[in-house]
Amino acid sequence: MSIEIYNTPIKRKQQFSPLKKGRVGMYVCGITAYDMCHIGHARSMIIFDTIARFLRKKGYDLTYVRNFTDVDDKIIARANKGGITYQDVSEKYIEEFYTDMEILKVEKPDVEPKASEHIPEMIDMIAALIDKSFAYESGGSVYFNVSRFKGYGKLSSRKLEDMIAGARVDVDEAKKNPLDFALWKVSKTGEPWWKSPWSKGRPGWHIECSAMSTHYLGPTLDIHGGGRDLIFPHHENEIAQSEGTYGKPFVRYWIHNGFVTVNNDKMSKSLGNFLTIRELTKEIHPEVLRLFLLSRHYRSPIDFSRDAIHESRGALIRFYESLDRVFNSPCSATKPRLKNIIDGFNNKFDAAMSDDFNTAKAIGHIHEFTTEVNRTLNSNPEVAEDDVFALRAALSDVSNILGILEQEPAEFLDHIKHADLDKIGITDQEIEGLILNRDKARKARDFKAADEIRDNLKARGIILKDTPEGTVWERE
RNA sequence: GGCGGCAUAGCCAAGUGGUAAGGCGACGGUCUGCAAAACCGUUAUUCACCGGUUCAAAUCCGGUUGCCGCCUCCA
Helix, strand or coil: CEEEEEHHHEEEEEEECEEEEEEEEEEEEEEEHHHHHHHHHEEEEEEHHEEECCCCHCCEEEEEEEEEEEECHHHHHHHHHCCHHHHHHHHHHHHHHHHHHHHCCCCCCCCCCEHHHHHHHHHHHHHHHHHHCCEEECCCEEEECCCHHHCCCCCCCHHHHHHHHHHHHHCCCCCCCCCCCCEEHHHHHHHCCEECCCCEEEEEEEHHHHHHHCCCHEEEEEEEEHHHHHHHHHHHHHHHHHHHHCCCCCCEEEEEEEEEEEECEEEHHHHHHHHEEEHHHHHCCCHHHHHHCCCCCCCCCCCCCCHHHHHHHHHHHHHHHHHHHHHHCCCCCCCCHHHHHHHHHHHHHHHHHHECCCCCHHHHHHHHHHHHHHHHHHCCCCCHHHHHHHHHHHHHHHHHHHHCCCHHHHHHHHHHHHHCCHHCCCCCHHHHHHHHHHHHHHHCHHHHHHHHHHHHHCCCCCCEECCCCEEEEEEE
């Protein structure tokens, strides 16, 4: 099935067809390494990780590039404040980022370039832009002249005149037009600098992505991604720089993800309503977080709340419990009993993912699939060997693409069951002891005593289930 | 102020021209000592509101209201 992608500038889905058959170059804006990442960053990383995994699954030879901004005002500010170098700051937070990505099972892109390691490419590009009169030097800094680039605003659906009319940016004497943006900045005392034809300075933010994406993927990218907040001005500026330099279409498909919100406000540093990946994954299983972040369409906002996380946790447990049932079923059926269900699921899952990476719909299909499997097993617990094979294969596809359901069900369920048991203030042994006491009471038909034990445990978040194989317990 | 986006049941949510996926919750049922889990059934004649186009609209067009975002660093 062919893939459809919603392309930001034209605001509709298009059939995906890369520039070179079978090969895809994808560039995604990474982080500015000056602080710990929050779940807004996690969403973007997980979405593009999933897109990359799916493209590979579909057989594309993908080159995935994601940059690190390691020279920037905020990094420098942080370094100066702490009396350390900008490298100390960026290196620390790049390390922290890697730890986060490992926790979240985000696969490494093929190339992770750092801005500081590509200054010569940026200087070359800036020189070319000056040469073509798209840029001008002013007091040692270099600015891009937006009025010289006729397509300016095509990505974000803005007109240059409208933007000038409603401009809020401070008037800068050095600029010809308030919307002109810096390609090269003169370095002030205490700021890092590189030698250039214009001054001892440092690159503007936008030029790094144009220079590095071209360096690794060529002047035309198949896919360029990032958060919605990057559409303007960052990605708009990238187009101006790259198309100005090379005179070729910069990007074939622009993909932008929606924000993580809290009470419907964008999660951000300035609002102070952010939660870091690190603190969150201490209490929330990474697969729960992944499932939550993938359970809404990538372009929509997703509101973070404890309730929403709890719902995703419940859904993940439901999936794993159903899988556990299948893997514990006797392999004695002479004919496959789940094969049709699995085949149907595989097709629907692929169709959903092919339709603009609709993970929300794909997860809906996992729910339906789970219901169908449970229904089949309720009528008769037997399965055939082929069923188990087919399920393992389907499961491996899902986990390879979405990064959930990667664990053995029994292992996952056991983990969830015991996580933070100490917070409740009870041990495994104590619960088992209470279950034994309750069993005795039940055998003596003293249901009042038995129910009291169960109610007390329930009040502490422990649920007892009486099954044909005996009583088992779970966390609420 | 300029520009863009969104509005689907009690809640979350998919759905861009063909007659409303899925999940949570609630209620009824099977099962159970009673529960829990699982399953079955019920839960939007209707998609913020008003007009329009069309044989046909949640989906397209115009307007209104509300919310969010970008225009300054931002995933």
